Amino acid sequence: MKVSLNWLREFVDLGESLEELREALDDLGLVVEGIEHVGEGLEDVVVARVQEIRAIPGADRIRLVVVDAGDGPLEIVCGANNFVEGDRVPMAPVGAVLPGGFEIGRRQMRGVTSNGMLCSASELRLSDDHAGLMILNDVDAPEGTALLDALAITPDVVFDLSVEGNRPDAWSIEGVARDLAARFERPLRAPRLATTNTATPSASVAAAGIEDPALCERLTVSVLRNVIVGPSPTWVAQRLVGAGMRPISNVVDASNLVMLELGQPTHPYDAAHVAGRALRARAARSGETLVTLDGVTRELARAGRGLGDTGVDCVIVDGEDRVLGLAGIMGGAASEISDATTEVLLEAAAFDPMTIARSSKRHALRSEASNRFERGVDPNLALRAVARFVAILSETCSDLEWLADPLDVRGQAPEPSRVTLRPGDVERALGTVIAEDEVVRILTALNFRVERREESLEVTAPSSRGDVRRGAAGRADVIEEIARLHGYRRLARRTPTWAAPGAITARQNLRRRLRDTLVDLGVLEAWTPTLGSDEDFDLTHPGLARVRVTNPLAADESVMRATLLTGLVRAWGRNLERHRGDVLLGELGAIFIHPDLAETPRRTRGGAGGTVELELPVENERLCVLLAREDDDAASAVALWSVISARLGLADVVVRSNDNVAAGLHPTRGARLVDRASGAVLGVLGEVEPSLVERLAPSAVGRRLGVMDLDVDVLADPSRATRRSTNVAVPSRYPTASMDLAFVAPPQVHAADLAAALAGASELVESVTLFDVYAGVEGGRSLAYAVSLVSNERTLVDADISAARAALLKAANDLGATLRA
């Protein structure tokens, strides 16, 4: 919101420096997002009369203009055409610096000299009109008069304030001024107000009504006669321009000015186009339509997509029940003010904030009025705002009549909140003692009514503070106002302590361990997008149900990922194109499984009031690593896994090869990681499916990419990812006997199962390690194990070793493996 310092000063004396004011506004929660200096750079610009216009030979876009700026003729080259001899225009002399820092120099053009510049309104930053020179014929000032004097422009400072949603009272100059007056402990001045000036009662010519009291808190209708529509006085136009609004006509401008100044939106109707001179507020009926001022036809009373939006629109209708406007948001074209308007019906009302908010969202229609109504406009402000409107309009309509007893109908408005402040309440909330007198002073300055009782303060919020609630919440609201005006920076600070120690969870510790291990092994940690395209989803999960975002930023960012692999391969492909593909790239993050596909969908409460049971996607935390160094393949993934398994202290996880272990993995070069005790699958290893590489990283066709994809949810669950016993075994003191045994095992016999069988064959077996695999053998492949034998009780003798060897061979034979000859 743009707030003029000059305007503020009409309400409160402010002698502070700009920096002090910025500090005060920030500290009041009215954050200054920008400061603009108005009139700066216009000091040297003067009014000049055009004496003569001459063509410049050989130039058709520019002309030579002779002007008199009080000191005799001056030749200036000008490209504008919208003026004639005798007109008066603004002239910036040589040496002047215009707003924005543009310095005027003496210039030679086509053999003539230009001794200054004739200016458009936009070049002077007085409006956005850049169609031609600013014409000053209506301004009563002789040549040579400083433009600032001629236009009665006072240099000003405009603050761009950000006003928070819980400050309906601060959406106006007066509201900001009230905060500053309260902060600086100064009086707040009231603006000049008019009174009704005819004896004719309004009810004798007009009517007002509220049919749906829940939607409209108050509706006032004033009748204004002898209106002459024309331009606004300069000061009104300047105020509007300074606030970022365009002057339109005295009637519309007065309405806008009052809204900016006091925070009350008003709506002027041409009384001649309002049937029966009657305005009534009611809910729109299904099938009704309205052409709003922006020329769009609106279908009313249609339920919206928004949660709980049943489609209630509050409309203003005339005496024949025709819809004139969308209440509080935008009027209709039919009853708009025109040059021919002589009688105005002025609506000043207050509407139910939620109704306005819903309608405005549903119709995608925001206006200065709706912004204020949806935050809550003081229902007691209406007629004061009309009095201000009439005072302003009277400046251009000298015979203006405001009919007696404006029509005034009340709907349902919430009672102002009453809050009890008990002794110590403020200190209990803020940790700072603020004297009761100071509390009373602050609240009174903010228009709260405070009654001192023996044991408490009874505080009643002003009707402008619809944000103040009841009960404990209202008490917090009031305490915030006390803290705000007292100054947050003056409040005490204390570092609390408590008995419970800080800690991270086992899951978080697991994540740290995984990250540390991977980084130590050379992995770069990536962050790939959660949202992707249907095409990418179908690469790994063709046709499956997917979690979809209904309002994505782009169509290819609408599906929540079901694997980390796709994003990693894509990211890697881009690096490969930069010749930086020789890396290990990993990511730790969630994938999302549609509730229809989840074994146990996540159930939670939702909907209005949290009364509906919803099924949410299952979020599965994964750790995926792409092994993409030159010689990496599935075997590299096995090596990577072996380190992780050791670091996590997993008891016994088998790398179990199978065809088609997972979508996106090579069909015959993959394995599941199976916890032998629980049977749970901890993840998969292998290579990326070649067609996936082809699609996502086309320049890498034919290259093997190792992949390890772990289920962190399973890894974090000790009942599924079985840990080794934490008890430490002290090694035997007796000598170890070792032997190498090579077996021919058929393909269906897993090396790990054979190792396990060997380990269980005799109690003397201390360890079994696969150390060589040789494929070129008839009947399967050769698996060579180093087996060490030891006893905790004695030194082994030959008989022990041969017995153990026999047991080992038998165990192997039982699985179908035979000792290699």
Add this chain to the structure above:
Amino acid sequence: MTSSPLSTLGDETARALAAIEAADELGALDESHATLVGRRSAFVALQRSLGTLAPEERGAAGATLQEARRRVEEAFAARRALLESRERQRRLDADRLDLGDVVVAQVPWRLTLGHPSLVASTQRELEDVFVAMGFKVADGPEVESDWYNFEALNIPPAHPARGMWDTFYVDLGEPETVVLRTHTSPTQIHLMEAAVAGGTLPVHSVMPGRCYRRDTPDARHLAAFHQVEGLVVDRDITFADLAGVIETFTKAYFGEDIDARLRPAYFPFTEPSAEFEITCTICRGAGCRTCSQTGWIELGGCGMLDPAVFDAVGIDPEEWSGFAFGFGIDRCAQMRYQIADMRALIENDVRFLEQFS
């Protein structure tokens, strides 16, 4: 009466179908395409001979011919697909690797340098500061219901305050009931609910995590980002405790010469609410372009827990009070490491990633 030009069609068709069925090699099948169904096939010759028919007979005969040719073409395509899949399977079989047979000691492992994600390491540093201050660290889901993301946080449906968050909605349940969480605050609700249900109040927790806002990415914002949220619910907790925690954290994380200050703000789930600013880390308070010459930069939001939130989770505000705060992890990283464009965080360029230790 002359014999019909199509009298051999049946034989030719059967012959072609048999040849297709007999083909065992993809290459051989492809080579025979021209003679079986292509331009050197019997069908083309027969097509030409239709010219000898009377014009009124040509239509029906042509249709018969086309139908036969279509059948052969279909058979060809089906056979081709089968052979292709066999070929692929043969290749895959030849390529098969039993990962259980991998001898880890024999796998070459070249030493390369790894690097953690900047966001992850920043998050860990922040967690460590808060753990040292006595906070537990909690996680929460990224997809939430509107109840947890909004309503329990005192933001009812259609409340204008919902406009403060540009929300991605998920196509589940009634419209706008499932969202990608727009902040980590719903985790507060989960924690308080769990503490009430389990009788384990008080709560002293921080909640880091990924959030989403429907905001076109630019140099300062990403549609996905990371926040850390803090929650304290205990007896006799005041705004002074909140201000103290913010100050202690600021000095511990950013340095002893960095101060924090609060200014009034509005968040539906806290009252009183504040934005917190810290001494500009670039100019150390002297004033520079980053801080618009003020010496301060905005870091996050905080406030005393609103009684309406206590009401939603069933905590008695007469017995308990508390505060919450939240700020961006990525933003901390941006400030600390002077990242000119946040989009670099999601581009995964190795040249960017390898700068972090």
